[in-house]
Amino acid sequence: MEYRVADLSLAEFGRKEITLAEHEMPGLMAMRQRYGATKPLAGARIAGSLHMTVQTAVLIETLIELGAQVRWASCNIFSTQDHAAAAVVVGRDGTPSDPQGVPVFAWKGESLPEYWWCTEQILTWPTGQQPTMILDDGGDATLFVHKGLEFSRAGQVPSAQPGDSAEYGVILDTLRASTLDFATLAASIRGVTEETTTGVHRLYEMERDGALLFPAINVNDSVTKSKFDNKYGCRHSLIDGINRATDVLIGGKVAVVCGYGDVGKGCAESLAGQGARVIVTEIDPICALQAAMDGYQVAVLDDVVGNADIIVTATGCRDVVTAAHMASMKHNAIVGNIGHFDNEIDMAGLEATAGVERHRIKPQVDQWVFPDGHGVIVLSEGRLLNLGNATGHPSFVMSNSFTNQVLAQVELFTQPDAYPVGVYTLPKHLDEEVARLHLDALGVRLTTLSERQASYLGVPVEGPYKADAYRY
Numbered sequence: 346m347e348y349r350v351a352d353l354s355l356a357e358f359g360r361k362e363i364t365l366a367e368h369e370m371p372g373l374m375a376m377r378q379r380y381g382a383t384k385p386l387a388g389a390r391i392a393g394s395l396h397m398t399v400q401t402a403v404l405i406e407t408l409i410e411l412g413a414q415v416r417w418a419s420c421n422i423f424s425t426q427d428h429a430a431a432a433v434v435v436g437r438d439g440t441p442s443d444p445q446g447v448p449v450f451a452w453k454g455e456s457l458p459e460y461w462w463c464t465e466q467i468l469t470w471p472t473g474q475q476p477t478m479i480l481d482d483g484g485d486a487t488l489f490v491h492k493g494l495e496f497s498r499a500g501q502v503p504s505a506q507p508g509d510s511a512e513y514g515v516i517l518d519t520l521r522a523s524t525l526d527f528a529t530l531a532a533s534i535r536g537v538t539e540e541t542t543t544g545v546h547r548l549y550e551m552e553r554d555g556a557l558l559f560p561a562i563n564v565n566d567s568v569t570k571s572k573f574d575n576k577y578g579c580r581h582s583l584i585d586g587i588n589r590a591t592d593v594l595i596g597g598k599v600a601v602v603c604g605y606g607d608v609g610k611g612c613a614e615s616l617a618g619q620g621a622r623v624i625v626t627e628i629d630p631i632c633a634l635q636a637a638m639d640g641y642q643v644a645v646l647d648d649v650v651g652n653a654d655i656i657v658t659a660t661g662c663r664d665v666v667t668a669a670h671m672a673s674m675k676h677n678a679i680v681g682n683i684g685h686f687d688n689e690i691d692m693a694g695l696e697a698t699a700g701v702e703r704h705r706i707k708p709q710v711d712q713w714v715f716p717d718g719h720g721v722i723v724l725s726e727g728r729l730l731n732l733g734n735a736t737g738h739p740s741f742v743m744s745n746s747f748t749n750q751v752l753a754q755v756e757l758f759t760q761p762d763a764y765p766v767g768v769y770t771l772p773k774h775l776d777e778e779v780a781r782l783h784l785d786a787l788g789v790r791l792t793t794l795s796e797r798q799a800s801y802l803g804v805p806v807e808g809p810y811k812a813d814a815y816r817y
């Protein structure tokens with residue numbers, strides 16, 4: 346079996362944590378019970394690009410139990426949990442010297458060329474086989490296939506242009522060296538299921554431009570994904586990342602959260618819960634008003650950056666914290682990003698600042714010292730800090746997200762004719778079903794509508810209960 350992970354001897358520890366996680370992931374366990382016998386994913390070859398964590402291991406093994414074959418990479422250079430990756434490669438029945446599990450290409454601390462090599466590996470199946478599905482987080486595997494086909498049709502991979510990011514240059518280099526047949530590859534893919542806000546944004550852009558090659562299910566906008574993982578997940582894992590990275594007392598400090606969407610709401614709540622004085626920045630008047638009515642000061646970053654002790658970006662936008670902002674921060678202000686890509690904080694601009702010096706405190710924690718002597722502490726080199734400095738979201742919330750992923754994979758794989766090329770969300774009854782699967786574990790008792798009440802509300806007794814426009 347092909348694979349590349351850090352150390353297979355970590356598999357036993359990984360397996361113990363996976364077993365604990367299974368107990369906390371009732372939605373995924375229910376998928377195994379419901380579909381384990383009928384195996385709706387038999388014949389599916391899934392190329393997965395999503396943080397290779399303990400929780401993702403439970404997702405991967407659920408997909409296998411439903412009949413799929415899987416190859417996996419992480420969607421971030423720092424997010425892999427090496428013990429989880431090892432356990433997935435070794436599998437339940439294998440040993441480190443005789444691995445029997447899944448080909449995984451992921452380790453914590455990949456370089457960018459290694460990262461894109463790993464992405465290529467999940468699309469490179471044994472001779473005569475092609476992947477039939479992509480499971481993506483942030484859209485990098487989807488991007489790789491689209492760019493590969495675009496350049497193979499053009500007859501050559503272009504050179505990077507001035508203004509292109511360093512990462513784009515690496516993608517171009519990887520594609521130039523690739524021997525993949527992108528026409529056959531793209532034609533074999535029935536669809537992609539996308540995990541996160543930023544990846545979904547890319548899909549809608551491709552659909553708008555007529556460039557999308559295959560259908561996509563937007564998993565992010567299932568209510569049981571974005572209103573839970575993005576919010577409650579980040580509420581847990583933001584401060585976990587800050588604590589593990591710095592162990593600084595959060596109470597009493599001034600913390601700025603840039604962006605008050607689902608992720609920003611969770612971040613602001615957790616920082617306030619620790620007693621921080623939270624300031625929010627927003628571009629959207631609705632979210633700005635929400636932040637104000639939730640009790641936060643809303644300001645522009647330029648006005649408050651000099652007073653902040655902790656600055657977190659959660660926007661999915663670029664250039665939110667600039668090198669100039671960092672130059673005017675307090676000594677040892679903590680700067681971190683929890684959005685998907687590393688362009689929220691201008692790391693290139695920081696590096697290019699005359700006289701600035703980088704001091705590595707420990708992996709994924711750097712102090713950048715300016716010529717005037719003040720330093721800023723940057724987490725995970727500007728990449729998402731909750732997965733770089735900690736272990737991401739806990740199992741229970743990821744069970745909601747990943748149950749949506751499994752349902753979306755089954756839907757697209759088993760009903761390809763129902764989904765012409767386009768971007769779709771799962772129907773509301775499945776969203777409600779995902780929530781239902783997580784109630785017992787929390788001891789939640791749901792009220793059942795009477796027939797009379799249901800007809801008064803105009804909804805079926807068994808749901809769905811809300812119109813599509815309802816915002817939760």
Ligand code: NAI
Nearest residue numbers: 541542543604606607608627628629660661662683684685
């Ligand atoms: P969202 O769209 O709900 O929220 C983003 C908010 O940022 C919006 O309200 C928007 O108006 C605001 N914004 C945009 N540009 C801004 C700027 N320049 N300054 C201030 N505010 C600005 O998106 P969501 O779901 O909150 O996701 C945010 C990012 O986090 C995305 O990149 C997403 O992929 C990522 N994400 C990361 C997770 C993690 O575990 N680290 C989990 C889930 C999502």
